[in-house]
Amino acid sequence: MTPSWDTFANELQNDLFVRITVSEVGLNDTxxxxxxLTLKHAAPELAKQVVDLDRYQYAFSGKELKLDYPKSPEVHIALYYIxxxxLPSDLLSERDHEEIAIKCWCFGHQFKMAHFQNAVMRKVLLYLQSSNLSLxxxxxxxxxxxxxxxxxxxxxxxxxxGIRDRERSYGELKQFEGIGGFLTEFVKAMDEYDxxxxxxxxxxxxxxVGAYLV
Incomplete structure (x- = not known):
């Protein structure tokens, strides 16, 4: 539900900053x-990680809430998007960005960041028009x-x-053995292709495009 203007004004007056630390072993933290307030509206599930603290006590004491994450590019990119x-203009500009893009979508899925997921999905769809993703x-x-x-x-x-266009082989599917539901989804996709x-x-x-958005 969209908040009324007076509710929003009250929220803004009592807003505070969340300190998000992305740690990398051997290097300075980012x-x-x-x-x-920005975090709550852009990534409500992520914001829920700090609601168990007394927001107003921290706001008036000048302190900050804190979330810690290990090294993960998707956190940097999600915060950039928020x-x-x-999205950063260089996402998927390099071959090794493919897995990062997928991790970004998964991060958005975990924290219910639909707008972020859809932005990443459009990038992936555009990428797939000219390239294949790595296994x-x-x-x-x-x-x-x-x-x-x-x-x-x-x-x-x-x-x-990829398999039907002879750009991939059935042997490559061994990498997906044991993944729950994979065979069902693969067979369904094959039926749809046929x-x-x-x-x-x-x-x-x-x-x-709506079929691939959330």
Whole structure:
């Protein structure tokens, strides 16, 4: 529910900063200071990690709430998106960014950051128009996400298209053995491909892209 203007004004008066520390062994920590109100509206599940503390006590004492994360590029990118409302321009500009992009979507999925997920998904769809994702990037999604997620469905399609276009082999599927639900999703994608329901050239069309968004 959208807050009324007076509720919003009260929230803003009592806002405080969340100190988010991204730690990397052997290097200096990266510290972000983000408005709690901004964090709450952009990533409510992430903000819930600090609500067990007395927000108002901290606000009036001048202290900060604190969240700690290990080294993870997706945290940096998610915070960049929260502040700038867009993704870094160089995401997916390099081959080794594929797995980072997938991890970003998974991070957004974990904390219910739908706008962030959709921004990443559009990047991935655009990337797939001219390139294939690495098997490691695809495996990351299947190992991290539960069966039925939009990203797993898209990547099952990609595996099928790659095999049918002879750019991948069935032998590569050994990497997915033991992953719950993989075979079901792969077979479904294969049936859809055979029924001409997968058109990789039209995924970003206005009437199609919604199928890959959350």
């Amino acid at each position: 510290v972000y200071r983000v408005s709690y 502040i700038h409302k867009e 490691d990037a695809i495996a990351t999604a299947f190992k991290t996400l539960q069966q039925g997620s939009v990203m797993r469905r898209l990547l099952a399609e990609e595996l099928v298209v 029924d001409d329901e997968i058109d990789t050239d039209k995924r970003l069309d206005d009437d199609r």
